[in-house]
Amino acid sequence: MKRVLLLVVAFLLAGCASSAGSPAPSPSAPCDPGPAGTRQVQVGKRSFLLHVPTDFQNPSPAVFTFHGRGSNAQQQLLLTGFDQVAEEGRFLVVAPEARNGRWDFTGGDDDYLRAVGAAVPCMDPTRVYASGMSMGSAMTFALACAPDRKFAAFGGVALTVFEPQCEQAPPAPIIYFHGTADEVVPFRGGQPEGEDIDLPAVPVAMREWAQHNGCTSDTVERLGKDIRLQEWSDCTADADVDYYRVRGGGHTWPGTAPFIADAIEQSLGKTSQTVNASSLMWEFFEQYTLSPA
Template sequence: MPHLLRRPLLPLVALALVLAACSGSDSGGASSSDGSSGTSTTTAPASTTAAPAATTTTVPTGVAAGAVAPGKAVRSSGCDTADGAKLSLAKQPIGDGRFYLISTPGGDGDTPRPLVLDLHGLLEGAQIHSQMSGFGPYSQEHGFVAVFPHGSGKPVKWDVGLDRKANPDLVYLDAVLDEVEARHCIDTSRVYATGLSYGAIMSSTLACVMGDRIAAIAPVAGLTVPEGCKPSRPIPVLTFHGTADPILLFNGGVANLSGLLGGSDEKTEPPKADLNGKGYPAAAAAWAKLDGCTGEPTDQDLTASVIQRTWECPADSPVEFDIEVGAGHSWPGSEFSKGIANIVGPTDDTIDGTDFIWKFFQRFQLPAT
């Protein structure tokens, strides 16, 4: 499929270094910073230009058609031995020099908890990304486990190749899930993946090759349909992208960041977004096709500045593309993201992305085997 990943990394590495300076002491001791990633492009459907005309229906946050109530939990091996301790972004070494962060809500150790994998962007790292999304404290408040894997290489990133046995990052993520499920009481039918930028691309990869473990995905600013993606089953998808993303452009490609990173006061405005054009609108349409959705998409007002795009999909595998009108390369509602607006552009504050993603995830679990 022509939804190719293009990775001109050098300007994005430079961006990440700027973000490292912006994060300062708030990084929790992390030595790496926020970054971005490659992007996806697709063949374009017929286009119309994107002035965000208001539509007639407002959809309440966290509600969409075809909701599926979770069934019986599938208990992991850790349910027999877990002590139920509360962990707050605890660093857990795994394998040869790798680690992940984990937050748990605490409890009796015998209640199976859902698990959310939250994947960082290029050079961002697990510690800083945990501040970006806020899934650590949010998971403790809402009774699930949040895991922040840390990528590989320098700069830290993800290998987004589709070979599950040969890709070391996929091997690592399988090992992380194995370990967490053995140490904690996890509902293995309710494991989900989200991420920002390069982490969004990696969560897309997980949907392609780990449909046996991942119940649903929610990529933020970087949904991709990699060439050769063949999910083992239809995967529920929620994705966000800002029309004014100055880094991964809404209609595909990576921006020229030389003015931004060179300290110039003159900022290049992103091109006017075509809501029905190539790039991320086409990537969402491609996922809808993979999931068996039909017909033309329907746009509704989710908030005053977010357009919810959906298709006629099977109830257990919807695709939802939330278009953030005027937003940049940011996590919806993130205070951390707002603090680096000079780099990533505006953050939409009409929606709490973390809360919205969790409400979406709660509707789905792996099919019974």
């Protein structure tokens, strides 16, 4: 897993550096993100999905959302509903597309992700956020481990990890969700389905992130019958860690539209409707900005 994280960090940083590393455009500078709605953007022989909200900010915050193994960008938007959350939050949504439903952790996606970063219009590089599901969540945590960070905060569902090289990274604001009945990426740790890696138990990994962030306060709150929120606060650089344990939840995204949740329940388990992970992620994200480069 350590080698995987190092490779992910290397090519994802390259992918975002061209846009997220440049100075933020002046709010008065003209910037046209194109028509409102979701569209496919071609980058070389590949593409990604971009959602532009109706009420656009100039420059705009952006949420990158990485799909899981076997999925795609369109399914990630359907699963998360980030395009709908963006209409109220007034942020761009960027959904990259893996080849054959699987991210290449050996560097094969390097040029593609660099092109995606360069093609996102009107993006405020101080307000760029990373999110992901399962293998896409692995992407998110790899970015959180980067010593030269390009994202202001991070949100994941159904795969978390903390590796020794993460110690070299600055404190990372993190919001995370995991179901206790997840049979694809087990809550108690071990090998994910179809992968030759070992992951820590979810509570262990989240405590390690809280310790890394220097958090000194730890509170627990019950939300409905199935959600336990453990929140670490009073952290270095205000980098809080919010961890939502979903009792009985499967390999699913809390708050997914009920018709999708019903369709995937037999194969992936139950989806909690007590909270909406995407809305909670955005509420968490918008508290954070990066200092301009």
